[in-house]
Amino acid sequence: MHIDTRERNYIVLSVLLMLIFATALMVSAFAYGIQVPVPYERVDPRTVATPGASPWGNPVEERVRELAPNKYEAYILAQAWVFLPNKITIPKGSSLTLYVTSKDVQHGFNIQGTNINMMILPGQVSTLTATFDKPGTYNIVCNEYCGVGHQTMYATIEVQP
């Protein structure tokens, strides 16, 4: 069977690509232990903000909590068009675990100047832990269009020196 040189090259290339991707998949799974993201937690968006029902129902000033020195967690409720709490103050070098959920529509959660970027869906909890080594003010912006007030939806993380 005659195969044109160019055609054969492309066939070889596509098979090679498949092999490279399959190898990369195996290496990342077995050698590095990288696993697919799984749902962290589900909540009922209708009751999530009810006081006492969940950590997002706590008073706003109690939603950022110091677990131990330099270890913080924040339960942030995204709603149209505000993040609550909208100001988080932590010392430099702290690790901050974010638990973010929405009580109405889909929102975005992006900390500018970092690679922290999550989609916030009602009923789902998005979580991520980050360490803030550089002092300064970090802006959290909503980067998923969520309504007429979308452009005003932001919050800040103040990392103290």
Next chain:
Amino acid sequence: MTSTTTPAARPSNPFTAPVWLIFYSLLALVALFVGIFIVLRPVVVLPRITLAPGFRLTDQTGAQLSNEDLRGSITLYTFTHTGCQDNCPQTSAVMAQVQARLDELNTGDIPVRLVTISIDPENDTPEQLAAYAAQLGADPAVWQFVTGSPVQIKSVVGGGFSVYYNTREDGIRFDPAFMLVDGAGLWRAEYRTAVPDVDIILRDINLLAEEAQHADGPSRLAYEAAHLFLCYPR
């Protein structure tokens, strides 16, 4: 004659049917195996959350208890304080239920231990914990109550297990939680509620024991595959 050669003149191509067939059937076989594994889930494991925190604290008899002493046994941790009365999550009641049902487990020779860490170390002395333990009917061979300095407790409970508590003038507040740690010192399950399902806790202890007993030799691969494919109990 045209420029195309006759079949007989071409060099024989080694990459004809048989080799490719073998390659693709092997690939299909692997894919089939993975598919069957994910769907049927022959082995179910608990996730390895992370390393459990290390500690060296004082138990209700005044003796030292460290995380190293609990190596080789499956340990269920919880947190409370002896002043936890009304309007306070009763984690000790759940621990008592677990203790009462320990004989339902089939963990073989792997011991199961219960540890309650006091989050009010300034008031909870070992003597007070001993009285509390006696009041709950805790078997000292199984269930221990530990305390330490406030800094130690904060680093174990808050820093290690990520359980929030605070001690203010108007009382101690804490998030009820139960943590399961395996014999290798790995944190394997967390139940962040005041009323966890004791059946599920017992099931998880059995799963850990089963993995510890069977995951060696070739069957270890099956357990590792279960970890890889997230075959967690539903």
